[in-house]
Amino acid sequence: MKLVFAGTPEVAVPALDALLASGRHEVAAVVTRPDAPAGRGRRLVASPVAERAEEAGIEVLKPVRPKDPDFLERLREIAPDCCPVVAYGALLPRVALDIPAHGWVNLHFSLLPAWRGAAPVQHAIMAGDEITGASTFLIEEGLDSGPVYGTVTEEIRPTDTSGDLLTRLAFAGAGLLAATMDGIEDGTLKAVPQPAEGVSLAPKVNVEDARVDWGTPALRVDRVVRGCTPAPGAWTTFRGERLKIVQARPVPERTDLTPGQLSAGKNNVYAGTGSYAVELLWVQPQGKKPMSGADWARGVRIAAGETLGD
Secondary structure (H helix, E strand, C coil): CEEEEEECCHHHHHHHHHHHHCCCCEEEEEECCCCEEECCCCEEECCHHHHHHHHCCCEEECCCCCCCHHHHHHHHHHCCCEEEEECCCCCCCHHHHCCCCCCEEEEECCCCCCCECCCHHHHHHHCCCCEEEEEEEECCCCCCCCCEEEEEEEECCCCCCHHHHHHHHHHHHHHHHHHHHHHHHHCCCCCECCCCCCCCECCCCCCHHHECCCCCCHHHHHHHHHHCCCCCCCEEEECCEEEEEEEEEEECCCCCCCCCEEEECCCCEEECCCCCEEEEEEEEECCCCCEEHHHHHHHHCCCCCCECCC
């Protein structure tokens, strides 16, 4: 089939690579978000998908909005059979959805209908799920509600951050998306409507969602830290300034600390929760680089009874 691939961040690049390497399909163009300011100089930078497409010599389309007439006209000229999508980042209007004969097929990083929305991996970790995966589905105008072509499953490991898990799903999902394109082309794959039961939503995780509540159990604190790493980053306050919690570890044997209470030893530092303590393995003080919890504790000289949070 002739394909137009839509995607923006680094997590979408493995899927583009898989389609380029498949040998069965032609990736005629790529659709991605416009260049965005990045770095200290805030200079405009192309998306990772745009950079990869340019390396491969593929036409890159960067509409400000997918309903822009010039973009829609160019898409009609290319006349794709199907448009595979991975984390494109913009809402597709009906007029765009109707152009390819086989529609737009999205790779979504959850086992639909679970975790529909922008942040399925973060929510799966924060909810304590043990299994997640990726799904390919036909895009409709609803939120991740279209019929599903296929899925792959992935175990959520006890120490997984959302970054760790998303990386594995990006590569597993890339193979699934390529196989889905093959199945659509040869007519062996039919999309199956999602069940009405088991729907859960995964809206974007904002900074306030990433604030650690030390009154919750240690397992909840651990899940929030892992689910919000690397973005937006779990955080708390210490002496009135923000402190990012980069990595923590539940310590069931420490039950002597009240929520948020700190206890520092020579090589470690602990914080109390609503159950047992967590060890602060890596933290990042405001305006500084990440450092070990022990190094941070030595630098700030924690006083007896000092706590994290308000």
